[in-house]
Amino acid sequence: MSGRLFRCAPVVLALGSVLNLTPTAFAQQAVAPDAGCMLHKGTYTCNWPSFQQAFDRAHTVALQTGHIDRSTAAQLRKLITELGKTEAPEGQPADLTFTVAPVEPNGVDFGPMDHDLARLEVFAPSSSSSQGTLLWAETYRGQGDRPWPAQVHALLTQFQQRFQRGR
Numbered sequence: 001m002s003g004r005l006f007r008c009a010p011v012v013l014a015l016g017s018v019l020n021l022t023p024t025a026f027a028q029q030a031v032a033p034d035a036g037c038m039l040h041k042g043t044y045t046c047n048w049p050s051f052q053q054a055f056d057r058a059h060t061v062a063l064q065t066g067h068i069d070r071s072t073a074a075q076l077r078k079l080i081t082e083l084g085k086t087e088a089p090e091g092q093p094a095d096l097t098f099t100v101a102p103v104e105p106n107g108v109d110f111g112p113m114d115h116d117l118a119r120l121e122v123f124a125p126s127s128s129s130s131q132g133t134l135l136w137a138e139t140y141r142g143q144g145d146r147p148w149p150a151q152v153h154a155l156l157t158q159f160q161q162r163f164q165r166g167r
Contacts, residue, residue, distance in 0.1 A: 036050070036133050036134055036135060037134045037135065037136065037137050044134075044137035044139070046134075046135070046136050046137055048136075048166055050135070051122065051135045051136040052166060054096065054124055054135050055083075055096065055122075055135075057095070058085060058094075058095035058096045059085065059086060059095055060085065060086050060087070060088040060092075060094040060095050060096075061080045061085045061086070061087055061088060061094055061095065061096045061097070061098055062087070062088045062092075062093075062094035062096070062097040062098070063076045063077065063080070063087060063097075063098055063099075064097055064098070064099040065099070065100055065101075066099075066101060069148065069149070071148075071149040071152065072100050072148075072149070072152050075149075075152050075153060075156055076098055076100060076156070079098075079156050079159070079160060080098065082160070083160070083163065093125065094125075095124075095125070096122055096123065096124060096135070097122070097123040097124075097125075097132060098120065098121070098122055099120070099121045099122075099123070100118060100119070100120050100121075100152055100155065100156075101118070101119060101121075102117065102118055102119075102148070102151075103115075103116040103117055103118060103119050103139065114141040114142055114143065115141060115142070115143075115144055116139050116140075116141055117140050117141065117142050117144060117146070117151050117155075118139070118140045118148075118151045118152060118154075118155045119137060119138065119139045119140070119155070120136075120137070120138040120140075120155055120156065120159050121134055121136070121137050121138075122134075122135045122136040122137075123135065138155065138158060138159040138162070139155075140154050140155035140158055142154060
C-alpha cells in the first residue's frame with residue numbers, strides 16, 4: 001500500500017502545482033494593473049480608483065476627436081467643464097487627454113441587438129508611448145441606427161453618471 005502512495009505522489013504534486021498556477025494566470029489577465037487598462041478578448045478592464053486619483057490631480061485636459069464632427073468636440077468641452085477641468089490650448093501639454101471615436105465593427109450586425117458603438121478613452125502622458133497610458137475606457141453599447149451625435153451624447157452621459165456614482 002505504501003508503495004502505491006509513493007508512486008502517486010509525483011502525479012499529485014504535479015497536479016497540485018498546475019492547479020495553483022492556473023488561478024493566478026487567469027487573475028492576472030482579468031484584473032487591471034495599478035494604473036491603466038488592459039484589453040482582454042475585446043473588453044477593457046480598468047482600475048477606477050486609480051483613474052479617479054489621476055483625474056483629481058489633473059488640471060488641464062486635451063481633446064482629440066480626430067476627423068469627427070464639431071458636435072463631438074463641443075460635447076467633450078461641455079463634459080470637462082462640468083467636471084471642473086480646463087481645456088489645454090491646442091498643441092500644449094495636458095495632464096490628461098480625452099478621445100472619442102466610433103468602435104470598429106466586428107462584422108455584420110443582424111437584428112436589434114446592442115453593439116459597441118462609441119468609446120471614450122482617457123490617457124495620461126507617458127514618455128514611453130506617444131499616445132500615453134490608457135487610464136480609462138468607457139464604451140457605449142446601443143442600436144447602430146442612432147446618429148453619431150446621439151451616440152456621443154449617450155456615451156458622455158453614461159460616463160458622467162458613472163463618474164458621479166463613483167464619488
